[in-house]
Amino acid sequence: MTLNKNKMIREIGRRTRLKNREVQLVLETLIDVWTEELVAGGKIELENFLVLETQIIDRGENAGTLKGGNAPRYVRRVSSRVSKKLRGQLNEGSHD
Structure with missing residues (x-):
């Protein structure tokens, strides 16, 4: 669903x-x-649920050289992680 x-x-x-x-x-x-x-560049924290934050990734000096060289060296991505409480609830509900 x-x-x-x-x-x-x-x-x-x-x-x-x-x-x-x-x-x-x-x-x-x-x-x-x-x-x-x-x-x-901030972080979002929802207590007992999840955290969202941006990370800056350094792709190195030669980023994109295989495909023409116009790729940015630094890129930002959003990462997420679940709280310990939610992780526990998810693991309790898992059926292996």
Whole structure:
């Protein structure tokens, strides 16, 4: 199952009895705030859930030389890690 934006809006609206339009506005604003924080090089920590942060990767002096040489030396990527609590819950629910 995939929880996409529309399903999330409906489920939050159902659980909170907020109008879907209000939930959508909050969710879109949250995404904007998170995006701004990550672009600025910040970190997002949701206690007992996950951490999102950007990392700068140095690809070395010869980055892209095999394919024409225009690849940037430094690239930024977003990394995520789950909290210990969530990791424990995921491991409890795993069926090997």
